[in-house]
Amino acid sequence: MNPDELSNKIIEFEAKNDVTDSALAFASHLSVEKIHAMKQAKNNYTTEEVERILEYIQTNS
Numbered sequence: 001m002n003p004d005e006l007s008n009k010i011i012e013f014e015a016k017n018d019v020t021d022s023a024l025a026f027a028s029h030l031s032v033e034k035i036h037a038m039k040q041a042k043n044n045y046t047t048e049e050v051e052r053i054l055e056y057i058q059t060n061s
Helices: 003-017 021-028 032-039 047-059
Strands: none
Touching (some): 003 032, 021 032
16 A cells, blocks of 8 residues: 555544544554654555554454
8 A cells, every 4th residue: 555545544534433643543552653654654654553554444444
């Protein structure tokens, strides 16, 4: 998944479920900084972190 797709997926999930970056970070066991980097498509995260957030989104959609 490219960074822009990941960013859109996170933003859509947060909007649909009324979730903040902080709540998403806490629930997915990632830092808020990682969530922000993913939303800004900055590539300051690992493949494992992407898999973790995608798994969380899929499980909680």
